Amino acid sequence: MDNSVRNYVTELNTGILVLDESLKIMYLNSSAQSMLDISLKSSRKKELKELFYEEPDSYENFKSCLSEKSNFTKVDALLFVKGGKRLLCDYHIQHFSYDPVEEGLIIEIINKEYSHEIRERLRSQTNQEVTSAFIKGLAHEIKNPLSGIRGAAQLLSQKFSDLGLNEYTEIIINQTDRLTSLVDNILGPNRKPSFEARNVHEALENVISLVHQDLREKDIVLVKDYDPSIPDIFIDSYLLEQSILNLVNNAKEALEDSNILSPKIEVGTRILHQEFLGEIQHKTVCKISVIDNGPGIPSEIRESIFFPMISTKVTGSGLGLSVTQGIISQHHGTVSCKSEPGKTEFSILIPVENGVPEEKKLGKIHA
Numbered sequence: 381m382d383n384s385v386r387n388y389v390t391e392l393n394t395g396i397l398v399l400d401e402s403l404k405i406m407y408l409n410s411s412a413q414s415m416l417d418i419s420l421k422s423s424r425k426k427e428l429k430e431l432f433y434e435e436p437d438s439y440e441n442f443k444s445c446l447s448e449k450s451n452f453t454k455v456d457a458l459l460f461v462k463g464g465k466r467l468l469c470d471y472h473i474q475h476f477s478y479d480p481v482e483e484g485l486i487i488e489i490i491n492k493e494y495s496h497e498i499r500e501r502l503r504s505q506t507n508q509e510v511t512s513a514f515i516k517g518l519a520h521e522i523k524n525p526l527s528g529i530r531g532a533a534q535l536l537s538q539k540f541s542d543l544g545l546n547e548y549t550e551i552i553i554n555q556t557d558r559l560t561s562l563v564d565n566i567l568g569p570n571r572k573p574s575f576e577a578r579n580v581h582e583a584l585e586n587v588i589s590l591v592h593q594d595l596r597e598k599d600i601v602l603v604k605d606y607d608p609s610i611p612d613i614f615i616d617s618y619l620l621e622q623s624i625l626n627l628v629n630n631a632k633e634a635l636e637d638s639n640i641l642s643p644k645i646e647v648g649t650r651i652l653h654q655e656f657l658g659e660i661q662h663k664t665v666c667k668i669s670v671i672d673n674g675p676g677i678p679s680e681i682r683e684s685i686f687f688p689m690i691s692t693k694v695t696g697s698g699l700g701l702s703v704t705q706g707i708i709s710q711h712h713g714t715v716s717c718k719s720e721p722g723k724t725e726f727s728i729l730i731p732v733e734n735g736v737p738e739e740k741k742l743g744k745i746h747a
């Protein structure tokens with residue numbers, strides 16, 4: 381394929397797969413790579429049936445399009461993609477031959493879940509942003525009177541020292557300190573992020589070094605599944621580490637409290653193409669995922685886990701995920717979760733904007 385044509389095909393929102401005469405992959409564009417969760421490199425020379433399976437099995441359709449030199453269209457197909465993902469789509473199989481002997485198939489896949497998913501993601505993100513802004517506003521308003529109460533209690537303690545009443549002023553001071561620290565946690569990290577072009581794997585490795593020993597002691601296996609081709613992206617490493625650490629700690633705590641036989645946490649990275657973050661479609665997005673094989677998120681809190689102070693743990697403050705979400709939105713990214721018993725996956729998506737700090741691009745459409 382001519383390179384400039386290939387560039388256009390690569391960027392299409394429709395997934396395009398090109399198969400040779402033995403139904404092996406010759407090429408797939410970025411959208412097909414995202415939909416089928418596979419990179420171009422690792423798909424090469426793989427057979428189509430190694431990428432997805434359809435119920436009822438449709439492999440014969442592909443073979444007969446080849447043998448009969450015919451085309452085929454399927455509406456509302458449900459594909460089971462390798463790795464457990466399901467993909468609701470329409471697809472079209474087109475036979476082609478480019479010289480007397482060479483032939484193959486072009487498959488066009490139109491993802492139908494995408495538009496629904498984008499709308500859902502946007503709705504839930506807006507809800508969370510409104511609630512978080514309200515709670516943070518309230519927390520901020522509570523902070524000022526608290527410092528007033530503390531100051532007055534300190535003055536009183538000086539006056540009461542002779543009367544033996546300091547015990548009471550101490551209680552006021554300690555309790556206001558407790559409230560202040562709670563409010564500070566709700567407000568999240570008390571500084572603006574400072575973005576630098578960094579490799580996300582450095583941040584992941586720093587997080588892993590913090591939890592490694594603890595995981596080993598608890599017999600939790602840690603699996604790394606990095607995509608080494610991810611370029612440097614503009615991040616605040618310290619804050620990003622904080623946000624990933626919250627996810628890894630949650631995974632660890634979920635596994636500790638369960639009786640899973642082989643507890644495992646998988647930390648992975650991937651590049652996604654043409655992905656929507658909010659209303660903006662980004663050409664390239666970096667995905668960081670933390671997956672555990674624990675019991676899953678209890679259904680009664682599944683919709684509200686990103687709100688502050690939602691927790692099922694005796695000693696949990698319920699702030700970890702809300703802080704993570706705050707940090708990731710400072711990176712103009714999103715954090716989402718899919719959970720079922722045996723597999724809970726948190727995904728952080730951050731745009732890769734090739735060398736220009738995100739804050740300079742705010743408000744622009746990233747074509």
Ligand SMILES: Nc1ncnc2c1ncn2[C@@H]1O[C@H](COP(=O)(O)OP(=O)(O)OP(=O)(O)O)[C@@H](O)[C@H]1O
Nearest residue numbers: 630631634676677691692693696697698699700701
């Ligand atoms: N990987 C997971 N598996 C199962 N449940 C989870 C997982 N991650 C989060 N949760 C649920 O979401 C709740 C909220 O998590 P969050 O990190 O915000 O607070 P927390 O862990 O309870 O407290 P904190 O992080 O402040 O110590 C948890 O209490 C837990 O019920």
Ligand SMILES: [Mg+2]
Nearest residue numbers: 626630700701
């Ligand atoms: Mg937590």
